[in-house]
Amino acid sequence: MLTIKNLQAQIDGEKQILKGLNLVVKPGEVHAIMGPNGAGKSTLASVLAGRKDYEVTGGSVDFLGKDLLEMSPEDRAREGVFLAFQYPIEIPGVSTINFMKTALNEVRKYRGLEPMDAPAFLRMMKEKMELVEIDQSLLKRSLNEGFSGGEKKRNEIFQMAMLEPKLAILDETDSGLDIDALRIVANGVNKLKNKDNAVIVVTHYQRLLDYIVPDFVHVLYNGKIVKTGTKDLALELEEKGYDWIKAENSVA
Amino acid sequence: MSILQNKLSEDFKIAETNRINGSDTLMYSKQKEAFLNFEKTGFPTTKNEEWKYTNLASLLKEDFNISPSVTLTKKDIEGFLYPLEANTIVLINGIYSKELSSILSPTTELEIKELKHVDKSITEKYFARKTYSSNDGLSLINTAFSENGLFINVLKNSVLKYPVILYNFTDSRQGNILSQPRNLIVAEENSQAAIIESFHTIGSNTGFTNIITELVLKLNATVDYYKIQDDTDTSYHVGSTEILHEAKSTSSSTTITIGGAIVRNNLNITLDAEYCEAYMNGLYLLKGNQHVDNHTIADHAKANCYSNELYKGIMDDKSTGVFNGKIFVKPDAQKTNAFQSNKNVLLSKEASVNTKPQLEIFADDVKCSHGATIGQLDEEALFYLRSRGIGETQAKRLLLHAFANDVLERIKIEPLRDLLLAKIEERLK
Numbered sequence: 001m002l003t004i005k006n007l008q009a010q011i012d013g014e015k016q017i018l019k020g021l022n023l024v025v026k027p028g029e030v031h032a033i034m035g036p037n038g039a040g041k042s043t044l045a046s047v048l049a050g051r052k053d054y055e056v057t058g059g060s061v062d063f064l065g066k067d068l069l070e071m072s073p074e075d076r077a078r079e080g081v082f083l084a085f086q087y088p089i090e091i092p093g094v095s096t097i098n099f100m101k102t103a104l105n106e107v108r109k110y111r112g113l114e115p116m117d118a119p120a121f122l123r124m125m126k127e128k129m130e131l132v133e134i135d136q137s138l139l140k141r142s143l144n145e146g147f148s149g150g151e152k153k154r155n156e157i158f159q160m161a162m163l164e165p166k167l168a169i170l171d172e173t174d175s176g177l178d179i180d181a182l183r184i185v186a187n188g189v190n191k192l193k194n195k196d197n198a199v200i201v202v203t204h205y206q207r208l209l210d211y212i213v214p215d216f217v218h219v220l221y222n223g224k225i226v227k228t229g230t231k232d233l234a235l236e237l238e239e240k241g242y243d244w245i246k247a248e249n250s251v252a
Numbered sequence: 253m254s255i256l257q258n259k260l261s262e263d264f265k266i267a268e269t270n271r272i273n274g275s276d277t278l279m280y281s282k283q284k285e286a287f288l289n290f291e292k293t294g295f296p297t298t299k300n301e302e303w304k305y306t307n308l309a310s311l312l313k314e315d316f317n318i319s320p321s322v323t324l325t326k327k328d329i330e331g332f333l334y335p336l337e338a339n340t341i342v343l344i345n346g347i348y349s350k351e352l353s354s355i356l357s358p359t360t361e362l363e364i365k366e367l368k369h370v371d372k373s374i375t376e377k378y379f380a381r382k383t384y385s386s387n388d389g390l391s392l393i394n395t396a397f398s399e400n401g402l403f404i405n406v407l408k409n410s411v412l413k414y415p416v417i418l419y420n421f422t423d424s425r426q427g428n429i430l431s432q433p434r435n436l437i438v439a440e441e442n443s444q445a446a447i448i449e450s451f452h453t454i455g456s457n458t459g460f461t462n463i464i465t466e467l468v469l470k471l472n473a474t475v476d477y478y479k480i481q482d483d484t485d486t487s488y489h490v491g492s493t494e495i496l497h498e499a500k501s502t503s504s505s506t507t508i509t510i511g512g513a514i515v516r517n518n519l520n521i522t523l524d525a526e527y528c529e530a531y532m533n534g535l536y537l538l539k540g541n542q543h544v545d546n547h548t549i550a551d552h553a554k555a556n557c558y559s560n561e562l563y564k565g566i567m568d569d570k571s572t573g574v575f576n577g578k579i580f581v582k583p584d585a586q587k588t589n590a591f592q593s594n595k596n597v598l599l600s601k602e603a604s605v606n607t608k609p610q611l612e613i614f615a616d617d618v619k620c621s622h623g624a625t626i627g628q629l630d631e632e633a634l635f636y637l638r639s640r641g642i643g644e645t646q647a648k649r650l651l652l653h654a655f656a657n658d659v660l661e662r663i664k665i666e667p668l669r670d671l672l673l674a675k676i677e678e679r680l681k
Contacts, residue, residue, distance in 0.1 A: 049639050052631065077641035089636040093654025102650065103640040110641070142654075159640060 001027050001064060001198055002167055008058035008223075009047050017043045019223030020059065025167065028195040032209055032234060033202045035220035036242040041202045042086060044220070045171040049083035050076050063167065077103075078110035080166030084156040084173050091143040096155060097125070099143050100162050107163060128161035132188040150181030157188040168192075169200045174208035186211030206238035221245050255315050256430070257294060263318060264396055278372050279398075282380045286395035295389045302388070305574045305606050306516050306545040311488050314458060316430040318397075320345045322423045324454070326352060329421060332452045336667040339416045345423055346431035346461075347400045361410035362445075367401035367436055374403075378468050378496070379436055384549050384578075385492045385518045394432045394464045394492075401434030404447075406473075408440040415446035415665060420463065422487065425455030435465040439473040439501075446665060450480040451512075453487040463491040469501035469528075476664055479517065481509040482675060485540065492518040497557075499525035506663055508672055509536040509544050510679060519548040523557040523585075534563035535659040537679055538571035538603075545574035550592075552585040552618075561592040564659050566652055567603035574606050579620060581613040588615060592622040597629060597655060649680045 002025040009018040017040045025031055035041050047054050048061065050073035061068040068076060091099070105115040116124070129136060134154045144152050153173055160168055170189065174182055189199065189212050201212055209217070209231060217234045219227040221242070226249050227233065237245075264287050271280070295312050296303040324344050329352060333340065339362060342352035348366070355362060367379070380386065380395045406412060422431050439445055447467070453459035469475055481489060489512050495503050509515055521530045536544045550559040565573040575594045596605045609622040629651055637647035656676055663669040 051635055072644070073635060073638040074641050074643050074647075077639055083639055085636065085639075089630075089633050091633050091636070091651070091654065093657050094650055099637070099640070099642075099650075102646065103637075103642050106643060106646065107641040163640065 001025050003062040004059070006059035007044075007047070007056070007061060009043060009054050009056045011043065011054055013055060016057070017223055018047065021220070021224055023218065023225060025198045025200065027166075027198055029216065030193070030199045030201065030212060030214045032214035032217045033200060033220050034204065034206075034217060034234060034237055036246070037204070039220045040223045041204075041220055042171055045083055045169050045202050048081065048169055049073060074106070075110070077163070078107050082160050082163055082165030082168045084153075084160060084168065084170045086172040086175060088144050088152040088156055090145045090147075092145050094143050095141060096139040096143050096158075100125070100159060103159075104162060124162065128158055131161050131191055132158045133184050134158050149176040150178065153177055153181065153185050154188070157185050161188065161192055164192075166197050167200070168197070169202065171202045172204065173201070174203055174205065182208065183211060206234045209234045219245055221249055254295070254312055256312055256318075259316070259318055260393055260397075261291065267399070279368060279375050279379060282375075283396050283398060286380065286392040289387065290389055290392035290396055293387070293389045293392065302547065302576075305572070306514065306543065308490075308514065311458070311460065311514065314428055316428045316458070316460060317426075318430045320423070320429055320431075321347060324349070324352065324421060324423060328454065329419065332419065332421075334417065334450070334668065334671060336415070336665065338414050338448075339412070341402070341404075341416065341418045342421065343402070343418060343433050344421045345429055346420070346433040346463075348402050356414045357412050361407055361412060362416070363405040363407060365403050367398065367403045367434065370403045370436070374436075374438065378438060378466060381466065381494065381496065383494050383520045383522070384551070385494070385520055390462050390490050391464060391492055394434055394462050397432050398434040401436065404435060404437040406437070406439040406443040406445045409442045410440070410445075411443065412445040415448055417448040417450065420449065420451045420461060422451075422453045422459035422461055423455055424453055424457035424459040424486070426457070428458040428460070430460045430462065433461070433463045436468075437465065438468045439470060439475050441471045441473065443470075444474045446476040446478070448478040448480060448668065451483045451487070451489060453484045456486055458486050458488065459484075460488040461491065463489075464494065465491070466494045466496070467503070468496045468498070469503055470498045471500060473498075473501045475503050477503060477505040478663070478665075478668065479505070479507040480672070481507070481515055482511040484511060485513050485542070487512050489515045489517075491516070492520065495519070495521045495530070497521070497523045497525060497528040497530065500527045502529040504531035504533065504662070504664075506533040506659070507546065508534075508659075509538075510675060512544070513542065515542075515544045517546050519546070520551070521549065521559065522551045522553060523559065524553050526554050526556045528557045530557075530559045531662070532559065532561040532563070533659050533662045535656055536565040536573055537656065537676060538566070538573060539568040539679075540571060541569070542571040543574075544571075545576075547576045549578045549580065550590055552579070552581045552588045552590060554584055555586045555588070557585065558589045559591070562659060562662075563594045564655060565596045565605060566599065566656065567596065567605055568599040570600070570602045572604050575624070576608045576610070577622070578610040578612070579622070581615050581618050581620065583614045585615050586617045588618040588620070590618070590620045594624040595655075596626045597652070598626065599629070652680050653677070
């Protein structure tokens with residue numbers, strides 16, 4: 001589904017953050033990307049979603065046979081990539097409902113489908129709302145405006161549920177969540193999982209991985225994936241921290 | 253002295269010699285006084301602090317026809333009329349056209365007549381009041397030529413079912429036109445009304461509208477006032493809306509500016525008695541070389557009043573916006589609540605805006621706040637929308653629409669709001 005080869009990227013045209021990253025994600029898989037602060041985790045998520053501030057200086061990203069890096073952010077979304085933001089943006093004056101209706105219909109248009117009619121949209125919304133345990137009153141309000149941290153993250157997962165992406169990238173979705181919110185968010189993600197889609201969980205801590213169990217755990221350090229293992233690797237990192245990774249790699 | 257200034261002086265003097273019964277009426281004495289002051293001050297220039305950012309020099313150099321009486325037909329104007337049931341008042345080049353106007357409200361609720369036929373007691377108290385703009389050259393010249401002014405009276409205890417719409421047409425088909433509408437609107441005790449002013453230039457020569465509308469709200473009156481400016485790019489507009497609040501009255505004013513080459517709006521609100529409320533809303537949506545300047549004043553003269561102002565602007569291309577919002581809280585105006593906000597979005601590198609909030613507070617037990625912002629469309633917000641599959645153009649439109657909607661949703665007349673929404677949607681395309 002996703003093949004990243006030797007990806008290199010920098011921010012603001014100077015600071016090299018990704019220094020040759022390789023990753024292969026197949027349908028049905030859950031990958032966790034862990035690493036210390038500043039390793040390049042969020043940069044990877046941003047580069048995949050097409051954030052402007054990052055410049056790709058080398059390597060390639062193939063998504064379902066297409067060159068992902070050539071696409072605009074909206075086309076990536078329309079092709080089935082979804083980024084759950086670490087810090088979801090507050091947009092006054094645009095309700096989540098209106099936003100999702102616009103987004104869904106733009107995605108459908110891209111795929112040559114008719115716009116969804118109002119009853120079908122409402123039905124779908126209701127179903128997905130239950131999935132992520134989010135209240136309708138919240139969705140009628142301005143997008144994320146005045147939402148708590150937990151509400152914002154749940155709204156991200158709600159949007160993910162609505163758009164049914166093939167590849168979801170969760171960028172530090174666990175940050176700022178208490179244990180109940182974490183469970184709700186993780187449940188939502190698990191219910192949306194199937195054999196045809198894939199999830200990349202970007203996280204600093206192991207605790208989210210108690211709920212969203214990864215098939216692979218990668219350690220990102222200094223712009224590269226330096227270690228890959230199973231969920232046991234995450235537990236090891238939780239126990240030992242990242243210093244041994246740093247030590248190993250400074251020797252090498 | 254410019255051609256226009258010369259012409260105005262000559263015209264005034266000719267009219268004076270033609271006057272029957274001499275110069276003894278009260279209204280005339282106010283006109284004469286204004287004229288003499290105009291002779292001294294002349295037109296405003298950018299040296300005047302209040303006109304620092306709005307330069308009328310090249311406009312005022314042009315030659316204008318200043319006493320144009322023309323007739324338009326129903327057919328000429330019908331395309332401009334709003335699709336809502338209303339008391340329709342049509343003015344052509346500043347002159348009331350009775351034939352084209354139609355009043356739905358009964359005469360027991362709404363009275364319309366020429367200003368010169370109004371009872372002296374009203375003229376004395378409410379016509380050409382001294383305000384922060386009344387000594388401006390253009391205000392003076394409007395007052396001097398207010399001969400054809402209109403008086404609109406919403407009678408005591410009347411709640412008008414239909415809004416009053418003043419359609420101001422400038423017919424510049426034959427040449428440059430200066431039109432100077434002048435209105436005095438008095439909402440009597442316990443009355444409620446909506447007043448809409450709208451401006452339309454027909455013809456491709458320069459149409460220059462120099463208007464003053466004085467609005468008086470008596471005890472417990474409520475007036476929603478709208479100024480809709482969607483005029484052509486050969487139209488120029490300078491206007492003052494002077495609102496006087498008597499006790500327990502509530503006004504809202506909403507100024508929506510989409511069209512016009514140069515537009516200057518003065519909105520002066522005097523809260524002259526206790527327990528009044530004034531809401532001031534504005535939206536300017538500019539492109540090309542448009543220049544729009546909103547000067548507003550909330551003058552809290554007495555205690556326990558509330559004012560709330562929200563002006564928003566979107567500037568594209570090489571357009572320029574100006575916002576100057578003053579709040580005065582006089583020594584007597586304890587327990588004042590006054591809020592002001594001006595927010596601007598610049599869509600191009602060459603667009604600009606000057607915003608200046610000014611608070612002068614002479615009382616100690618008050619709550620006042622103001623804020624002004626100038627920015628671009630939020631890149632993060634744009635990326636967020638796009639990352640969900642919404643195209644860039646559509647995402648921009650969504651954000652601008654949300655930005656403008658803050659003001660639009662304050663429009664209480666639904667068909668008017670829908671109409672303006674559609675116009676703005678069209679503009680954002």
